[in-house]
Every structure is written in C-alpha cells, then in structure tokens.
Amino acid sequence: MTSTPRRIRLISVPYHLGRQGSGMGAGPARLLAAGIEGLLSSDGQATDVELVELPGSFEHEIGAYFEVQRALAGCVRAALKSGDFPFVLGGNCGCVLGATAGLGLGDRGGVVWFDAHGDLNTPETTTSGFLDGMPFAVLTGHCWTNLAASIPGFTGLPADRVLLSGARSLDDGERDLLDTCQLPFVGPDGLGGPGSDFEAAVRDLGTRVDSVHVHIDLDVIDVSDGRANEFAAAGGPPLDALEAAVRVIGDQAVVNSVSLTSYNPACDEDDRALAAGLRLATVLSSLTAAH
Numbered sequence: 001m002t003s004t005p006r007r008i009r010l011i012s013v014p015y016h017l018g019r020q021g022s023g024m025g026a027g028p029a030r031l032l033a034a035g036i037e038g039l040l041s042s043d044g045q046a047t048d049v050e051l052v053e054l055p056g057s058f059e060h061e062i063g064a065y066f067e068v069q070r071a072l073a074g075c076v077r078a079a080l081k082s083g084d085f086p087f088v089l090g091g092n093c094g095c096v097l098g099a100t101a102g103l104g105l106g107d108r109g110g111v112v113w114f115d116a117h118g119d120l121n122t123p124e125t126t127t128s129g130f131l132d133g134m135p136f137a138v139l140t141g142h143c144w145t146n147l148a149a150s151i152p153g154f155t156g157l158p159a160d161r162v163l164l165s166g167a168r169s170l171d172d173g174e175r176d177l178l179d180t181c182q183l184p185f186v187g188p189d190g191l192g193g194p195g196s197d198f199e200a201a202v203r204d205l206g207t208r209v210d211s212v213h214v215h216i217d218l219d220v221i222d223v224s225d226g227r228a229n230e231f232a233a234a235g236g237p238p239l240d241a242l243e244a245a246v247r248v249i250g251d252q253a254v255v256n257s258v259s260l261t262s263y264n265p266a267c268d269e270d271d272r273a274l275a276a277g278l279r280l281a282t283v284l285s286s287l288t289a290a291h
C-alpha cells in the first residue's frame, strides 16, 4: 500500500524496569546519538523527537515500569492528535503496553511482535522474576491486569489479534501459554517476504484486524549479527529475511505505529547490533504512509 509519508514523532523512552538510562534504558540515547533521527528524515520525511520522563522519584520497580507506560500512552495519543506517526524508541518491550494503550486499538487493532523470546511469562510461571519477560502476557490479558488497566486506553488483546515472530528462546511456561491460548506464532525460519510463512500469517491476521502496531525487540536478530542485549540468542533469522518480513507487513496491513526496543549498548562491543537497529529503523520508517 503506498501513500503520502506522515511526519514521524520519534518518542524516546529511556527506561528499563523503571530506571532511567540503566541497561537497555541506555539504548534510545545511543540510537539517537548514532543519528537515527537524521536517518528517518533522509527520505524527506519530517521527524520530531520527544522524550518520555517520569514525574517524581523511583520507588517501586513494578510501579515505575507501569508508570513509564502511562506517560508513554499520553505521548502516543498526543502524536496521533497532531496527525503524526508514533515511532517509539524504547528501553524495553513494556513499551508495547503504553504504545497500544495510547493508540486505543479498539476492536480491530492488532500487534505484530518480533522477539527472540516470548515475553509470555507471568508472575506464576517466571523463575527469574524478570518483569520484562512478561509484557506479551500482559498485553494479552494474562497478568498484572490491575496495573495494565491503569494505563489510560489499555485493553487486553485476544490472542487472535497478535502475531509472535522470530522467537526461539521460550521457557516451558511460555510454551504452555502459547499453546493454550493458540497465539499465532512464526519461528525464525518462517520469516521472510512474499511467499513466506510470515506473509501468510500476516495476511491471516489481516482478516481480523484493520491496523497493526509493529514491535521489534532488537534481540530478534541472530547473535552472529550483533549482541543486542544480555539475552541475545542464536538461531535467529538472517537479517535480510527479517527486513523482508518487516516490509511485507506494509503490503498486507495498515501500520498505525512502531516500536524498536531492548538495545543495551553495553552488550554491543562492536556496534553491529547498533548497525542492525539503524537498518531496521529505516525499514520501519517505510511503513509510515497514511492510508
């Protein structure tokens, strides 16, 4: 689908587990310093940068994690009101919660989620206690329901309106949840452009949704293409296949917003994950056309 590019609102969310600039929370600033804004503007598309900041001081990790999402939801809503396309540069995957809440996905909005992991743990299944191993389970209404409801505009999505893509590092509890709720899933080998399993899955998703939020956890890239964060995993898709998959979404669906998250510069000694992130950001920016 082609049409006029929209002005991009680059929303930087430099938080990880409620702490500013810590670990993956340093990712957005690194991507900005590497020139992501200029890159997105290079095809003549105007780009604005906005920073999400938490009011007050850090008290509780879980509370702050959701407070970041409440602030992000407000920024996304404001961007849409101005007619801009929300492009979230997030510390971690929790940003999908704030982004989709700000959009107000209603009855016909969906999410395409790229990640090496499932992010489908719950407080009952996690063995590590890692809160950012749970946001996909939160999005689909399986846990933290009170806190999720505190994000203005948040509604849990039924499993048939999401697509998990590229995941290969799933805990037993996450596999159980994936199976029980029959959440649509394409593994790393199925990613690609026209004719791929991924394209078929996006087309199928398109029968149930009118528009999608596209989320990329940068650790979806194979570790041989760069170490995006401390959870980087082997067995990922070739970068070309990943790029082709992101492009094919634009052929099959209206993209309402995007998020690129979970880049920890401290893990990326040779800056190759950074380069992959910038490459994927450019592909994501090609999905911003107004339909």
Ligand SMILES: [Mn+2]
Binding pocket: 093, 115, 117, 119, 217, 262
């Ligand atoms: Mn993730």
